[in-house]
Amino acid sequence: MPIFNDLNLDNWKESEIWTDSLWIISERDKSGKHDGFYHGNFVPQIPHQLILRYTKKNDVVFDPFVGSGTTAYEAESLGRHFVGIDIQPELIEHIKSKVDNKDYFSELITGDSTDKNTFSGVAEVLNKRKKENVQLAILHPPYADIVKFSNHEKDLSNTKSLSDFLNGFSLVISNTLSLLEKNRYLAIVIGDKYTQGKWVPLGFYCLNEAQKLGLTLKSIIIKNMEGNRAKQHKEAIWKYRALSSDYYIFKHEYILLFKY
Template identity: 30%
Template sequence: MSNQKVSFKTEKELQETILQEKARGTPDLEIGQKYGVTFRYIERLITRTQGLNISALKVSKKIKTLYPKDFKEEQTTVWSFKQRGNWATHSGEYRGNWSPYIPRNVILKYSNPAELVLDYFCGAGTTAVECKLLGRSCIAFDINNKAIELAKKNVDFNALLQQLTFNDEKKHPQILEPELLVGDARDLSFLQITHAAHRTTSHENCVIFKGDNSIDLICAHPPYANILHYTDSKEGDLSFFDIDGFLKEMAKVAKESFRALKPGRQCAILIGDTRRKKHVIPLGFKLINVYLDAGFKLSELVIKRQHNCKTTGFWYAN
């Protein structure tokens, strides 16, 4: 609590005021300036009180469109999205969520309609929403039950089959409702793979097998090693491990991924690099090695350009 501009008798009083501001939709920048608190302070307060790391307590989920306007699949290995994408229920409210353009490109490139996509770091459900829009079957899970609650709200929208016919992909056999669960990415043995054809909007489930060689595509965005925390130190939350510990835990995830994926299919992982004591730690390359050690081969290395980073400017100064 530094540079406090408005005085409070107790810290609790300050925190309650900040939460009220957040509920009114006041931007973090304004709260930071008014109450002399850091971005990290606000973030921790929200994560502790809400059970998940979200930027806004007030988000309108009115759907304007189910499609990204003028979407074209990426053709090179440098992907650049000037806007993060706000079609369907997508929004930037869940901190560190990925732009829906990323799973959309991955899903279109590496899977076919009705195939089964797994995202074991579900967060707010961006991949699951894209699977629903693109006629893929999806299992997504997260260590945090609050994230899964949010993801369930995000996949809960009405879409008609004819609205979902997309570009050249003529075949959309059916709208498949994603299956969202609480689980730990380091152990996929709890997964009950249900037959895609039975996982329609009617939720008729039919368990056919569990385990090896059952997933058509893995599409996931791991937590960041001790940079952004997703929970208030929940057991198993990999965002609390520092680099070496994080890579060690991710080795378990990679091993499980190799086991669960059908032979010859793809596992797409997005990870950012980081800095320690001002020097770059090539976390991306280190993580690639972890997956190579688990048996994968590298088929593409894609760079995503960074635009409009919120943590510049005021927050660096504070």
Template identity: 40%
Template sequence: MTDSPKPPKHKPWSDIDLNRWRDYEEIKTDSLWLYSNRASGDGHKLDYHGNFIPQIATQIFSRYSRKNDIVLDLFLGSGTSAIEAARLERRCIGVELKPELADYVRAKIDPELLNRRIHVVQGNSANPEIVPRVSGILRQMQADHAHLLMLHPPYADIIKFSDRPEDLSNAPDAGSFLDGFETVARHGFELLAPGRFAALVIGDKYANGELLPLGFWCMERMNRVGFKTKAIIVKNIEGNEKGKGRTANLWRYRALAGGYYIFKHEYVIVFFKPK
């Protein structure tokens, strides 16, 4: 007589069957993520300076959402979250400030999914009007709330994404950047279902010889709006590296001369919204 298989055991926010926990070798549970390259194919490409590697979305979506769940990304950029949501059979609402980029992402999405399972909204995530706009789309999708929140803001002014004043990369100083980020985080908090998760992808910066820990400051702003911190993951930035050779040597010289370290990591910080 063979044992009858156990019924799946999973959390309400995940499809991982805890009875088969040994079978999920590809799912990370350690807080140090080292990737030697960026995943490509399935619609993913390095077509936008400042996009995150698809593996971040793969890991976070696989652990913290279920099939057909709605992922809300309030800094959609070139659409990595939207493409990965489609691939993993999640739904997605993404908000991006730049109209030409929003159009570009729409063109990358399978027309069968666009405006049904995948929605690309052009707008300012720091403007309060984004909450009723996204809520309206959630209602069309027969949902009250999103099930997972992704936030990958500009790392202050490290990369300037546009000339628009509402663009967080144009905030005049770190304090204004953090205030703008906190407003977006508050909108995300309102739109996310209680008991669900949020992931913030962010790196730090140097200014005037001083390290500005944007990652920890943004984490603290997330806590201010009500999110509880679940994990701080350190991820290498090897997969996005472009400068090699002479430029790398120049940075090494500057680091030695200035007494600082060259950033080789960024953070993926995981939060939950209490029930």
């Protein structure tokens, strides 16, 4: 039995855990506290799968780009403690108003995750909670400048170049490693982008940053992206544009899984 989860392998055939590297998720889980209002959120099934597979009850899950709180609600409902950071104070207040913070703590911090000082704050909070470190980190950064999240100059969606974005993201990984327990797991959720007619393999650049910091790659999971454009009834237009040019329409993103 692995020491990093509570899965019962007696009935492994019935396990809800996905073990393939291709995740086709047809619909967003809208149950519980997930309201899905945030334009840059991920589907709750991502933290759900990762938390069940890579943590035990009472472990601490950490998310330095907490956004609308998808990871926070999933951690709470699965009986894990949670620490999250976001640069936007309104989001942090929104999540605080929704979490129970009873049997399992949810510590929400407004701050810049590239900054070491923010992490001194996290270490203090953990200390107060009598925890030495975190057992799983889930990082869902802006996909560089694809979606602008705020006007804050330290918001990674406002970085001026790819190298600035990767430098900032590398700082977040390195800060996160200062909290992560050895032999536990870190996941990065990221997609690629097009700029000026070129496919920019953002996912692979981020993978590279993580490996430079000594993390061991365990899996590249490909996840489908559905819904956004269909919702706007623009599928046909995108197909026409792709056919009349030389590119493909993004339909996937990555979940990069590392062991520390």
